[in-house]
Amino acid sequence: MVGTETRRFCREFVADFPCLKHDARQSTRNTADLADDLRHGCMKFLPVLKWMIFLILVAALAASGGFVYFQNHKDQLVESEILKRFAEVAPELKLIVGRTTLNGTRGATLKQVEIREKATDRPLFRAKELTVDIDSTRLLEHQQVIVDKIHLTSADVLLTREVDGRWNWQKYEFRPPKLKSPALPAIIMDDVAVQLTLKHGGNVPAARLLLRESRLQAIPKSQHAYDFDGALNLPGAGMLRLGGGWDLQSRQWHLGGKMLNVQADQQLMQLAKATAPQLNDQLTDLDSAIERALPPRQTANAASPGAALLIGNNGQTAPQFLGMLDVFFNVAGAPENSIPQFQLMVNVKNGRLETPAIPIALTNVKATFFRDNESLTFKLDEATGDNATITGGFEMETRADAPPGQAWFDIKRFPVDARLRPLLPPRAQRLFDGFQPKGVVSVKGQIRRHPSGRWMPVNVVADFEEGTSEYHRFRYPVKNVFAHVVQRPYANRPATPTESGTTVDDMILDVEVSGIAGDLPFTSTGWWKNPGPKTETRFELAVQNFPLDSRFRNALNDKELSVVENLNLTGMANVSFVFHRPPGLDQPTHVYADAQVFNSRMRFSKFPYDIEDLTAHLTFNSATKHWKFLELNGRHGEGRIRAAGSFRGQPEPGVLDLQITATKAALDSDLYNVLSKPQQTVWNLINPSGFCDLTAKIDWTAGPGHSPIVTFPRDSPVRVYNTKIRPTPFPFDMTIREAVLSFDPNDVRAAGNQHCEIRSFQATHEGAEITAKNCWADIKPNGEWQVHFNNLSADNLRPDDQLRAALPASWRETMGRVQHVGVVSLTDSQMDFRGDTSGERNTTAKWALNVNLRDCMVNAGLDVKHVHGAVTANGTWDGFHLKNTGEINVETAEVLDMPFTNIHGPYSLNDVELVLGSRQVFERQKLLADIDRSTRMKALAYGGELLLDAHVDLREGGRYQFFTELANARLESYAARHIPDQTNLKGVVTAWMSLEGTGEEARDVTGKGQLLIHPAALYEIPVVVKLLGSLSQLRMNVQDRTAFNYAILDFEVADEAFWFERVDLVGESISLRGKGTVGFAGAVNLDFYSRPARSRAAAIPFISGLFTNWAKIEVRGTTSRPQTRVEPTARLNEGLKLFLQPFNPNPGGPVPGLNTPRNYQRTIPNLQQRAAGQPRQAVGVVTE
Structure with a gap:
């Protein structure tokens, strides 16, 4: 009877081969x-x-x-x-x-x-x-x-x-x-x-x-x-x-025998089957186990065994052995022993073993089998094949209380190549396909019975040499692979961050690998837990100076390759890989990569902006298909680039999230080319050339037809500086000191538009400061764009040709009336430009401007000089026509060298006309007295109030009209400004005047008006001084040389001169009536007539006309240096009679009034008339 231990060993050691599970006693007897x-x-x-x-x-x-x-x-x-x-x-x-x-x-x-x-x-x-x-x-x-x-x-x-x-x-x-x-x-x-x-x-x-x-x-x-x-x-x-x-x-006996050079062939198997028929069933079970282990295609094409010993019944799957045996046995018995003492030894020599389970045939097989009542030993002394050698053995004691048996093996230079792959179980085939190993392996160790009852390998040591491999998830060629594997002792170990916990039942193999990846040496360490279908593995691999080249890209699978190719990442990297297979059936091997990139370049295909001298920290997790791009630093030109982001491959097709920060990035064609079409449209509107600090957020869904979304976020706005711009809607050269903007194409506030927010804007133009805040630019899906400036301010802008050229063509004529004098400023203004990206429609504009003028000169029919003050402008430009209204609040200005202050009132402007004050003044629909004074332009002049209205036809050859009324002006104020050495001039001035003209030449100015001074202390006026001096030569008694009672003047304007139809100077001592001209240049051509103070006889007109004591004083020269000539007159001709007859001065009587016009007839057709193509009228007429 074979011992209990023997039976237990047989059951456990061949658990996977039911054909070997038979009665231990019967197995022993068969020997x-x-x-x-x-x-x-x-x-x-x-x-x-x-x-x-x-x-x-x-x-x-x-x-x-x-x-x-x-x-x-x-x-x-x-x-x-x-x-x-x-x-x-x-x-x-x-x-x-x-x-x-x-x-x-x-x-x-x-x-x-x-x-x-x-x-x-x-x-x-x-x-x-x-x-x-x-x-x-x-x-x-x-x-x-x-x-x-x-x-x-x-x-x-x-x-x-x-x-x-x-x-x-x-x-x-x-x-x-x-x-x-x-x-x-x-x-x-x-x-x-x-x-x-x-x-x-x-x-x-x-x-x-x-x-x-x-x-x-x-x-x-x-x-x-x-x-x-x-x-x-x-x-x-x-x-x-x-x-x-x-x-x-004694009835004791012993028997020994030997058989030498026994041919181990199929006849020997038939002999064994004949003596032990149960062997046939056991071999059939063995066939079934082999068939389950081998792939179906392998079992279909096995060679015929011929004369070889078939260890099984199926010639297509069973191992085949052919060789020589030497058999030795000894048996001894005694009456007191129920079981004879026996010894059996079989020496195998010159054997050859072929099996579908091994890709090579083993030759020169030498082995020894020994069996006695208490022990069983098998030693494979030698087996070679394809340069591989295999040795090993098994020994155990069979008595009931025997210690566990053990097996040992030593395999040297066993080939690992594609021949092995079809012979592996399906799960092992997937592992083989994953790494595609090729080389030779040497392994040795023992198999011992574990305290749990399982037979477990111990002290396993293996070396894989001359190897190549290519991991299917990273198909990078690896050669000269050397791997050293050492089994750890069985023990309970707690889990660590890099290892799962183990028990005494877990087998752990420590692995060290070195080799050449591409052209670079690498090392790898890791562990292998419980090899088999549910194994868990973890390996770490490090490579220095790894090239990110075509071999690297070819090693990636389609998803990872898509990411790298879209990034166009090249250069070098120090890479650390972690390969981890979780425990369980059919678990994939996950790859975790950590790379320090240097001397690299990157050009994202969806944001093609070259980043050179790149250093970066990259990580990859194949389990989640997650790339992380950390600490990317590089440059583009002179600009510094920083970036960070990730690519999440799950759920498919994957999403890229990349944020790029550039410092001192050039606003050049490279940056322009990376922008989306709407962003390029905004760029084209501004035409920048300079530098910027920017943060761009790129979101891209990696699927067909998906374009990246490039955002310049609000929390990290773009900063533009030291940049020259020439905006297309307003082609005015400016240098941006700093502009802060953001761009979010998905801004919900923009209702689906591409929205660029300009938070602040600081620029200069030839010393002029230009600022704006809270501005924006929008582009709609249909191609319409809008640029809006809020809080727009500009200091010290010169109204020069550059500013004029930046305006629409129809504006330039209007701005042409602003001379190249002084400076213009804007405060808290708004401007809005709109257009079409296709360029098929004209650019439009809208504005609300607060303009400050300092020492400017404007032609509004007459030159308005030394303008200081503010003008508001609210208008639109629809691409064809200009519409503008506003208020004028000028502190000071000069017209015809006369100062005006506190000028305020409305105005309107379009592409063909400028209206200052009330349009109704130049229309016959209302009397002047009925026109609302708040709609007219008002000013202060020499202490009096001035009402001013003007209409200017801005078309080529257009005319202008000017009407003004003056009340309560102080003559002494006028004298203090214009003739400060004549301090005794006094009087209150009331006047009105209308002017018309064409162009800017003085000779084209025509008009008329009246002037009343009451009282009139005019004796220090040079002309008046000469007049009075001339009267002294006529021995006229002028007792009051300080004042006239009043002075009244009727005049017309033509040919660059004032044509005085009547000049009445009425005083107690002397009264004068005159007429003539005073040129704009100061030339005087006046004739005055005077006589003594009024007598009673003079009160009768007929008698008065008969007097002959009228004196004529001719005044020539200039206003500053008049020359007089006295001419006594005996009698008057008919013309002088008609001129002098109405002159009946009454110094103590009422002062005559002015004949102010009741209305003013418009001489320029209105817009409706112009739209109908009616010709303009030539001259306007003042009616009384």
Whole structure:
């Protein structure tokens, strides 16, 4: 009976091969089955033979007394006695002898000897001849029958093993003979054939073997013991040489044998199947296990085994062995031992093993198998194939309390290549495909029984050499791979950040790998937990100076390649990889990469802005398909670039989120090209050239047809500085000191428009400061754009040709009236420009401006000089026509060298006309008195109030009209400004005047007006001084030389001169009436007529006209240096009479009033008339 440990080991060690799970006792018997069977059969048959010969000799001796009778009937008597004695010894058997012959005193010969079973008459033994030799000397001298030798020739023996394991000879009764021989004979058996029948029970047919023995001899060792040897020919196996001993007294025995150079082929397997039929089922189970392990296509094309020993029943899957065996066995028994002591050793030599499970054939196989009652040992001393060698073994003790057995193995330079792949289980094939290894592996270790009862490997050490590999998730060529694997001791370990926890049941292999990745050396360390379908692995790999080149891109899968190619990342990197496979079935291996990039370039295809001298920190997680771009630093030109972002590949198709920050980035074509079409449109509106600090946020869905969304976020706005711009809507050269803006194409406030927010704007133009806040630019999906400026301010703008050229063409004529004098400023203004990106529609504008003028000059028909003040402008430009209204709040200005202050009132402007004050003044719809004064332009002049209205036709050749009224002006204020050396001029001035003209030439100015001074202290006016001096020459008594009662002037304007139709100077002492001209340049051509103070007679007009004491004073020269000539006049001609007759001064009477016009007829067609194409009228007429 084989021990409990043996059975347990067999069950566990071959758990995956049910064909090997059989009864341990039966397995043990199969090892030395044949020899043991022969030993039991022979032990029963030889005593029968010995007793039979002994009885023959005894009978012969007993008959010696009747020699004569014996001599005549010796053969019959001996035969009869033999049969009688045999029946006494073996009562259940029958002996048949063909013929008996006595050979004198030397012995006897029996021929045709046969032993049969009495009950069935079945033959059990048949011999051609049996010869017995006796010691004749002892017989003659001492009358002792001593058998020297028994010689059996050409015998056939039937041995049958029953189902219960007993032999057929064991079931018969054998009685000891009454007479015993004093010595043991030698027994020689020649040409013995043993018909061996092995019954198995059930439906299993009995196995029948014919065993032939050329010679078997038993030599007495003592009076009660034999030594024997011989040779037995086993069919299909060869010659079994036997040797042993048998002690008849102690019943101890031993048997040894050997078979040399046994051919291990299919015949040997058939012999084994015949002796152990259960082996057939076990081999069938083995076939099934192999079929499950091998892929289907592998089982379809296996070669025929030929003569090789097939370790299985299926020639397409079973391993095939061909070689030589040397078999040695020893068996010993004793009555006190229920189980014989046995030893079996099989030496395998010159073997060849081929199996679909191994990609190479193993040759020169040398192995040793040893089995005894207490132990089992197998040693594979050598096996080679394809430069690989395999050694190993297994040993265990089989007693009940034996310690666990162990196995060991040592494999050197076993090839790992594509031949191995089809032989692996599907899950292992996926692992093989994942890394595509090629090289040679050497591995050694032991297999021991774990305390849990499982057989586990221990002390495993492996080396993978001359290897290449290409990981399927990163197909980068790796060569010269060397891997060193060492198994850790089994132990309980807590989990760490890089390792999961382990128990005493977990197998951990530490792995160190080195090699060449591309052209660079690398190292890798990691661990492998519980190798098998549910294994967990983790490896770390580091490569220095790794090139981000085409080989790197070709190594990536489609998703990762799409990211890298879109980034156009090149350069070098120090890379660390972590490969982790979580525990469980069908788990993928995840890749975690961490790279420090340097000497690199990047150009994102969706934002093609070159970043050079790039350094970056990149990470990648294949489990989540997540890229992180950290600490990207580089430059573009002189600008510095920083960036950070990520690409999330799950859910598909993946989203890129990248934020780029640029410092001192040039506003050049490179930056322009990375912008979206709407952003380029905004760029084209501004035409910048300079620098900026910007943060761009790029969002891109990595699917077909998706364009990136580029945002300049509010929390990190763009800062533009040291930049020249020339905006398309307003082509005015400016240098931006600083502008802060943001761009968010998805701004919900913009209702789907592309929206650029300009937070602040600071610029200069030739020293002028221009600022704005809270501005924006919008582009609609249909291509319409809008640029809006809020809080627009500008200081010290000069109204020069550059400013004029920046305006729309129709504005330029209007702005042409603002001369290149002074400076213009804007405060808290708004401007809005709109247009179309296609350029098919004209740009439009809208504004609300607060304009400050300082020392400017404007032509509003007349030159308005030294303008200081503010003007508001609210208007639109629709691309064709200008509309503008506003208020004028001028502090000071000069017209015709006359100062005006506090000028305020409305105005309107369009592309063809300018209206200052009320338009109604120049229309006949209302009387002047009925026009709302708040709609007219008002000012202060020389202490009085001035109402001013003007209408200017801005078209080429257009006319202008000017109407003004002055009340309560102070003459002394006028004198203080214009003739400060004449301090005695005084008076209150009331006047009105209308002017018309074309262009800017003085000769084109026409008009008329009136002027009243009351009282009028005019005596210090040079002209008046000359007049009074001339009157003294006429001995006219001028008593009051300080004042006139009043002065009134009627005049017209034409030919660059004032044409005075009447100049009345009325005083108590003297009154004058004059007429003439005073040119714009100061030339004087006046004629005054004077006479003494009014008398009573003069009150009668007729009489007054007859007086001849009128004096004529001619005033020539200039206003500053007048020249007078006195001409006495006796009588007046008709013309002078008509001129002087109405002059009846009455100094004490009421002061005459002015003939202010009731209305003013418009001479310029209105807009409706112009739209209808009506011609303009030439001249306007003042009606009274």
